[in-house]
Amino acid sequence: MSRLFLGLDSSTQSLSGVLIDADAGEIVTELSVSFDQDLPQYDTRNGTIPGDGVTVHSQPELWLDALDLLLGRLRDSEADLSSVCGISGSGQQHGSVYLNEQGLGRLGFLDASHSLAENLRNGFSRATSPIWMDASTSEECHEITEALGGPSDVARLTGSTAFERFAGPQIRKFYKNDPEAYRVTARIHLVSSFMASVLSGRDAAVDPGDGAGMNLMDIREKTWLDAALDATAPDLSGKLPQIRESSSISGPISPYFVQKYGFSPTCRCLVWSGDNPCSVIGLGLIKTGMTAISLGTSDTFMGLMTEPRVSEQGEGHVFGAPTGDYMTLICFRNGSLAREHVREACGYSWEAFSQALEQTLPGNGGGMMLPWVESEITPHVPTAGLRRKNLDEQDGPANCRAVIEGQMMAMKLHTAWACESPGSIYVTGGASVNRSILQVMADIFDCTVYPFRTTNGAALGAALRAYQGVESMTRGQTWRDIVQPFAVPDHQQAVRPIRAHRTIYTEHLKAFEAYEQEELQTGDSAA
Numbered sequence: 253m254s255r256l257f258l259g260l261d262s263s264t265q266s267l268s269g270v271l272i273d274a275d276a277g278e279i280v281t282e283l284s285v286s287f288d289q290d291l292p293q294y295d296t297r298n299g300t301i302p303g304d305g306v307t308v309h310s311q312p313e314l315w316l317d318a319l320d321l322l323l324g325r326l327r328d329s330e331a332d333l334s335s336v337c338g339i340s341g342s343g344q345q346h347g348s349v350y351l352n353e354q355g356l357g358r359l360g361f362l363d364a365s366h367s368l369a370e371n372l373r374n375g376f377s378r379a380t381s382p383i384w385m386d387a388s389t390s391e392e393c394h395e396i397t398e399a400l401g402g403p404s405d406v407a408r409l410t411g412s413t414a415f416e417r418f419a420g421p422q423i424r425k426f427y428k429n430d431p432e433a434y435r436v437t438a439r440i441h442l443v444s445s446f447m448a449s450v451l452s453g454r455d456a457a458v459d460p461g462d463g464a465g466m467n468l469m470d471i472r473e474k475t476w477l478d479a480a481l482d483a484t485a486p487d488l489s490g491k492l493p494q495i496r497e498s499s500s501i502s503g504p505i506s507p508y509f510v511q512k513y514g515f516s517p518t519c520r521c522l523v524w525s526g527d528n529p530c531s532v533i534g535l536g537l538i539k540t541g542m543t544a545i546s547l548g549t550s551d552t553f554m555g556l557m558t559e560p561r562v563s564e565q566g567e568g569h570v571f572g573a574p575t576g577d578y579m580t581l582i583c584f585r586n587g588s589l590a591r592e593h594v595r596e597a598c599g600y601s602w603e604a605f606s607q608a609l610e611q612t613l614p615g616n617g618g619g620m621m622l623p624w625v626e627s628e629i630t631p632h633v634p635t636a637g638l639r640r641k642n643l644d645e646q647d648g649p650a651n652c653r654a655v656i657e658g659q660m661m662a663m664k665l666h667t668a669w670a671c672e673s674p675g676s677i678y679v680t681g682g683a684s685v686n687r688s689i690l691q692v693m694a695d696i697f698d699c700t701v702y703p704f705r706t707t708n709g710a711a712l713g714a715a716l717r718a719y720q721g722v723e724s725m726t727r728g729q730t731w732r733d734i735v736q737p738f739a740v741p742d743h744q745q746a747v748r749p750i751r752a753h754r755t756i757y758t759e760h761l762k763a764f765e766a767y768e769q770e771e772l773q774t775g776d777s778a779a
């Protein structure tokens with residue numbers, strides 16, 4: 253009988269599942285549920301509650317309904333869920349879920365004759381969950397930073413300076429705005445540990461990968477940092493889950509899923525992690541020095557490292573990696589949403605967008621764009637607004653090139669502290685299927701870019717983590733043995749840098765850096 257492992261990815265806009273066959277070394281099925289399209293009753297826009305773009309929340313019940321829907325679809329497909337030996341998952345990072353006593357208590361008694369959302373009705377002390385796109389906690393970041401001795405201390409202690417989207421500042425804001433609701437909160441989970449708790453029907457732990465995205469964890473010890481907890485909100489330690497290594501087993505699957513979807517009662521649930529730590533595994537980044545870029549809702553740059561090292565400018569983060577090492581993560585919020593914004597403004601299909609990239613020249617005749625359609629995380633830009641220089645708004649093809657060049661040049665500039673010049677880049681995420689975009693990436697980074705066959709790197713990484721967690725107990729396989737058959741870059745689809753473009757981009761990058769600096773200093777000159 254095949255040994256199957258399931259990886260789930262609860263991301264901003266969708267829930268995806270990747271089912272792998274460990275013995276055959278292949279992906280059996282990949283399925284996805286889109287929040288906006290498949291669950292229209294929640295009326296989300298790109299998976300979030302419509303709002304002012306600064307406070308950005310989503311509903312935990314939406315994630316629960318998506319889980320029921322996805323597992324129902326898997327059960328109705330050819331997939332044999334009774335052969336699944338282990339499940340793990342990946343959650344959009346930083347989002348937090350607030351359970352009251354009732355919600356926490358219900359986890360152990362999920363009733364299969366109702367939906368998950370019905371089971372947990374009235375179980376939340378905060379009706380909605382702030383997610384990683386939220387930028388509303390600058391004041392709280394400042395307060396936490398002051399209490400911990402300044403930005404470099406916060407970074408040294410927790411792996412990152414205080415960031416608006418991190419769970420700690422979000423918890424502080426909740427405590428300040430609604431102290432009574434904070435008081436009755438029994439447990440504050442991350443999206444990852446919340447979903448893991450539901451699957452295992454018990455309070456699951458946070459792993460050091462996702463825990464590092466809270467400004468609450470001691471990055472070296474991988475334990476809660478008392479000083480950070482005190483700086484955030486009173487009595488916080490009793491409200492947080494445990495921190496456990498990401499290979500830990502949280503428990504057998506809850507009977508709810510056995511009865512409803514046909515899982516075996518012996519199926520084990522592992523601790524979940526964040527989407528970026530999971531992508532590291534899904535992309536086979538198991539050796540230090542390897543780098544990858546994920547082109548998703550946000551674009552992220554990732555690399556593995558042995559010791560936590562932070563940037564002097566306070567850019568980027570250090571998280572725990574599922575291998576037990578560390579990883580760097582540098583997040584650019586204006587990823588696919590900015591690409592789509594420009595494409596739609598031009599009235600182009602994706603095909604026309606690619607053609608526009610093909611028919612325009614590298615360096616774009618000096619035309620540049622800072623694609624800050626939303627406030628930006630890297631570099632820190634609180635005031636949203638797309639900026640253009642030497643660029644006619646009406647020139648569709650030049651705008652398409654400008655958005656992609658702007659994204660890639662920003663990535664090159666702001667990741668140099670972590671990796672000056674990568675030898676190669678593994679690339680994943682929705683936009684990684686677009687070779688015209690990858691050519692710009694290869695030219696600007698001046699290295700070969702390897703796309704992956706699956707664009708579900710995070711869900712695959714979660715499935716591989718499940719496999720590793722369950723198998724390492726009995727078989728002593730290394731990470732290399734585990735990732736090798738699955739996490740293979742597509743060498744045939746490799747995109748190599750074009751020599752002749754090197755000098756053009758060396759110059760263009762300097763001009764771009766100066767332009768970015770100018771705009772960062774003048775602040776709100778949004779076009």
Ligand code: XUL
Nearest residue numbers: 344345384527550552583
């Ligand atoms: C990482 C970050 C995003 C989310 C999106 O710090 O904020 O990549 O994890 O899923």
